[in-house]
Each structure stands twice: as structure tokens, then as C-alpha cells.
Amino acid sequence: MKRVVSVSLGSSRRDHKVQVALFGEEFEISRRGTDGNFDQAIALLQELDGKVDAIGLGGIDVYLYAGKTRYVVQDGLKLMQSVHKTPVVDGSGLKNTLERETVYFLRQNTGLLPPKTKVLMVSAVDRFGMAEAFTALDCEVTYGDLIFSAGIPYPISTLEELEEVAHKTLPDMCQLPFHMLYPTGKKQEIQDEEKIKKYGHYYLEAQVIAGDFHLIRRYLPFLKGQTIVTNTTTTEDVTFLREKGAGHLVTTTPDFQGRSFGTNVIEAIMVVLLQKPWPEITPEDYLNLLKQLDFKPRILKLN
Amino acid sequence: MAEHSEITASLRAFQEGYNKNKRLKKMNADWDRIVLVQANDIPSTHTLILRKGELTIQEGPPEKPDLKIISDSETLADMFYGDITPTQPYLNGTLKVLGTEDDIVRLDFISLMIWGE
Numbered sequence: 001m002k003r004v005v006s007v008s009l010g011s012s013r014r015d016h017k018v019q020v021a022l023f024g025e026e027f028e029i030s031r032r033g034t035d036g037n038f039d040q041a042i043a044l045l046q047e048l049d050g051k052v053d054a055i056g057l058g059g060i061d062v063y064l065y066a067g068k069t070r071y072v073v074q075d076g077l078k079l080m081q082s083v084h085k086t087p088v089v090d091g092s093g094l095k096n097t098l099e100r101e102t103v104y105f106l107r108q109n110t111g112l113l114p115p116k117t118k119v120l121m122v123s124a125v126d127r128f129g130m131a132e133a134f135t136a137l138d139c140e141v142t143y144g145d146l147i148f149s150a151g152i153p154y155p156i157s158t159l160e161e162l163e164e165v166a167h168k169t170l171p172d173m174c175q176l177p178f179h180m181l182y183p184t185g186k187k188q189e190i191q192d193e194e195k196i197k198k199y200g201h202y203y204l205e206a207q208v209i210a211g212d213f214h215l216i217r218r219y220l221p222f223l224k225g226q227t228i229v230t231n232t233t234t235t236e237d238v239t240f241l242r243e244k245g246a247g248h249l250v251t252t253t254p255d256f257q258g259r260s261f262g263t264n265v266i267e268a269i270m271v272v273l274l275q276k277p278w279p280e281i282t283p284e285d286y287l288n289l290l291k292q293l294d295f296k297p298r299i300l301k302l303n
Numbered sequence: 304m305a306e307h308s309e310i311t312a313s314l315r316a317f318q319e320g321y322n323k324n325k326r327l328k329k330m331n332a333d334w335d336r337i338v339l340v341q342a343n344d345i346p347s348t349h350t351l352i353l354r355k356g357e358l359t360i361q362e363g364p365p366e367k368p369d370l371k372i373i374s375d376s377e378t379l380a381d382m383f384y385g386d387i388t389p390t391q392p393y394l395n396g397t398l399k400v401l402g403t404e405d406d407i408v409r410l411d412f413i414s415l416m417i418w419g420e
Contacts, residue, residue: 168419
């Protein structure tokens with residue numbers, strides 16, 4: 001039995017454990033939230049180090065991308081560097097492959113993403129591959145990084161401007177405590193009603209809302225049948241989205257017993273299956289493995 | 304140690320950088336704030352007023368600031384001249400910013416948009 005554990009800065013209420021068989025290998029996959037407690041996350045990582053087959057870091061990114069430039073989130077790096085023996089990943093390696101593929105899958109296999117579709121990405125620097133794919137497929141994309149991470153009501157509409165703003169700001173902003181930039185712990189369980197009033201119209205102007213689920217959830221108004229493209233959703237999240245009027249839910253990671261885990265978990269599984277050191281794994285390795293595993297996005301009609 | 308006049312000059316440079324950046328004004332059109340800038344090693348206070356995207360500066364403290372920026376005179380002058388970013392002094396405790404986390408992030412962002420690489 002291979003053990004993969006996702007250690008998350010998110011709420012422990014979302015903890016989950018499943019067993020799946022992949023390529024004839026039994027995997028126990030679990031998620032353990034630390035309610036935004038950074039020290040607790042470090043302690044848990046140190047406890048698991050050397051005792052499990054791979055670790056995913058959830059609720060935080062280590063690497064953000066804009067164009068070809070990679071930015072390192074210092075809090076994420078501290079978590080990663082607290083593990084010395086077990087492979088540890090944040091999902092960013094896989095996101096570039098899996099989420100890009102999801103966008104192309106939607107265009108080729110569904111009617112949910114015709115050309116000129118208006119897309120809101122609540123944040124793009126944490127999934128730049130997806131952002132590039134929407135743009136390549138002639139979608140009209142609004143990048144909400146400044147709106148939803150910095151509280152600045154300035155929609156970015158081109159990848160070039162996103163890269164430029166990222167270049168100016170991310171080297172420093174990545175050094176701030178992560179909770180200042182992203183909802184962690186209990187904040188993931190509540191919506192920010194004030195900001196929903198201010199920024200909810202960006203959701204309503206879009207046909208597809210894509211990106212990190214916790215950001216999407218925190219600022220989500222009542223929708224009018226929009227499609228949500230995300231992952232890390234629980235059964236409760238699906239109910240929540242249905243009640244909020246979302247039309248379809250597309251999760252980029254496969255469903256394991258009613259739960260779409262984060263890319264960090266799937267990347268951790270892949271690292272175990274590939275049996276290669278993480279720095280040596282290429283996007284082609286991920287792509288080939290995804291095909292062999294026949295991982296496809298889950299598409300759920302909600303309303 | 305910087306002098307009061309150096310802090311004033313640095314704030315003027317910051318104001319100039321801000322006001323010639325049309326995009327930054329647009330970004331902050333909704334953000335009306337009164338900010339106290341106070342040195343803790345010399346008698347020096349200034350007020351930054353952000354209203355409808357425009358930034359003005361006054362010498363002396365405001366009556367009711369929304370945000371307070373407190374540091375030694377050298378750090379304040381360096382920061383508003385763009386020689387250093389606010390992040391490091393904020394993280395090492397040299398710079399104190401008293402206000403909501405959202406406002407602190409936004410101030411940091413403005414500074415980086417003016418002086419960032």
C-alpha cells in the first residue's frame with residue numbers, strides 16, 4: 001500500500017481519506033488540514049517525513065508563474081523545506097499540464113467553451129497553463145488576480161499585462177505571509193459578503209468561472225447558470241454550487257469517491273508512480289501518465 | 304538618520320511617481336484613505352491623502368488616519384524614494400503599518416507598482 005498525504009493550510013473540516021487502485025497498486029490518499037496554522041503544518045510535515053510515499057502541499061502554492069518566470073512563495077518554500085526524505089510537491093508541476101488539457105478537452109468534447117466565451121479566472125498566476133489555454137482558444141478572459149487577491153478592482157484582460165504586473169509585484173509580495181494574499185483556515189468556510197457586493201458582478205459578466213476553488217467560493221454571488229472550472233471540491237461544495245445557481249461544475253482532477261482532490265495530491269500520486277525525482281519529471285511524463293491513467297475532467301450538470 | 308526634509312522630498316517623489324501612473328490612479332479610484340507617515344527617531348509627520356485615485360501630501364499629522372506607517376526616518380525616506388521595498392522592513396519589524404490587512408497589502412502593491420522592477 002502506497003501512502004500519499006496532502007498537508008493543507010486549509011480547514012480540517014475538509015479532511016478526507018480514500019483508497020484507490022492505480023496500475024494495480026493500492027493507494028491510501030488522505031488530506032489533513034491544519035486550519036491555517038503554519039506551525040502545525042510544519043510539525044505535521046516533519047512527522048510524516050520518511051513515513052509516507054509522497055506529500056502534497058495544499059492550501060498554499062510554492063511556485064507561481066507568469067509567462068516563463070517562476071515566483072517562489074516564501075511561506076510555501078518554508079513548508080517544502082521542512083521535508084527532507086519524502087518527495088513533496090505543491091501541484092504546480094501538474095497544473096501546467098492537466099489544467100491546460102482540461103480547457104482543450106472542454107472545447108473538443110463539450111459545448112461549454114465555444115470561441116469568444118467570457119471567462120473569469122479568479123486568479124491566473126497559480127494556474128498560468130490554464131490561462132494560456134483559454135487565451136489560445138480565443139476566449140475573452142478577465143484575470144482577477146488583483147481583484148480577488150489584492151482587493152483592487154482592476155480587471156486584467158491580457159496575459160501581457162498580467163505578466164507585467166506580476167513582474168513588478170510578485171517578487172516582493174511572495175515574501176508576505178501567505179494568509180495576507182489567500183484565504184486560509186476558517187476563512188475558507190465563510191463568504192466575504194462585502195466583497196461579493198463589490199466584485200460579484202465580475203462573476204455575473206462571465207460565462208465560465210475558473211480557478212482556485214477557495215477563491216471562487218469566497219466571493220461567489222448567486223449565479224445564472226455559469227460553468228465553474230476548478231478542483232478540490234467536496235460533496236458539500238457541489239451542493240453549495242448548485243444552490244448558488246451554477247450550471248455545470250468541471251473539475252480538472254478525477255473524482256475519487258465523491259471528492260475531487262487538489263492537483264498537489266494527484267501530482268504526489270504521479271511522483272510515486274513515475275519513480276523519478278521530482279526535478280527530473282517533465283510535462284511529457286505527466287501527460288503520458290495522464291493518458292495511461294485515462295484521467296479525464298469530471299463534468300457535472302448542476303442546474 | 305534622515306531629516307524631515309528628506310522624508311518630505313521622498314514623499315514628493317512617491318507622489319510624482321503615483322500621479323503620473325494613470326493605471327495606478329484607476330486601480331485606486333475606489334480607495335479613499337488618509338495615511339499617517341510618522342518617523343519614530345525624529346519629530347516628523349506627514350499625511351498622505353488618497354481620494355478618488357488622486358494622491359496629495361501634507362506636512363503634519365491627520366486628525367483621523369485610516370492607516371499609520373511608522374518607522375525610522377532612514378527607512379521611510381529609502382522606502383518612499385523606492386530604494387527599498389516596504390516588504391523587508393515590514394517583515395523584520397522595522398516598519399510598522401497599522402491598519403487592516405487588506406489596506407496593508409494594497410499600500411505594498413502601490414509602492415511596488417511605482418518602484419517595482
